[in-house]
Amino acid sequence: MQIELKNLLPIPLKEQFLQRHSDVWGKDLKLSTGDYIKCKAPSGSGKSTLVHILYKLRKDYEGDVFWDHENVKNIDAQKLAGFRQQTFSIVFQDLRLFPHLSAFENIQLNRVLQKPFYEESNIYEMADRLGVRSILSQAAGICSYGEQQRIAIIRALIQPFSWLIMDEPFSHLDQQNISKASSLIREECIKRSAGFILTDLEDDQHFNYSKKLDL
DSSP states (O other), rough: OOOEEEEEGGGHHHHHHHHHOSSSSSSSSEEEEEEEEEEOOOOOSHHHHHHHHTTTOOOEEEEEEEEETTEGOOOOOHHHHHHHTTTTTEOOOOOOOOTTSSSEEEEEEEHHSSSSSSHHHHHHHHHHHHTTTGTSSSGGGSSSSOOOOOOOOOOOOTTTOSSEEESTTTTOHHHHHHHHHHHHHHHHHHHHHEEEEEESOOOOSSSSSEEEEEE
16 A cells, blocks of 8 residues: 655644654655655654554644545545554554553454454464563553553554554663564564554664655
8 A cells, every 4th residue: 555645734733844854744755565664753743643644543734645545534434444454553652552451452452353364372472572471461551661562562463454653662662672573563564565654753773664754
């Protein structure tokens, strides 16, 4: 799937973005499945805003976003649900786990609310790799933030996708755990011939990026 941005500007931040250089805001940009995209910007510069627009959570913007040449403004709720089940998977900056459900139940929701892409055993395999198997039965709300980030990553990887959208997914992980998580993400994207869009504060060497964009 191709994502296309045409002169995109979030209305609340419009004046701020018009006064500085950006590789994204106010530009025409095409992103193709299989691309590994890094979007870098300091805090408060629109990283989460971009993620929410791409995932069709926000409508307060000028310009247009297209998914495979279809303007997202014209996509109805039923079709949107299909895209979110089969085409887009996401790791939110605030994670959006259900705190009273166990870590395992949070992951399992992405598997059982649609035709399963993976067996339940794959959850345990991913949890082993990311070092969180021992906390799968704990309520997500009492897990550390770093543990919750790894749970959110597994939840995103357990479903089908052509695009993986990640908003500062490694902010509370040490280098060793970042290495484990980035390796797993890379493998899962290769399996699906998928691409990803990752936002962060600084440059990094976690992936061999196709494009590096400054917001």
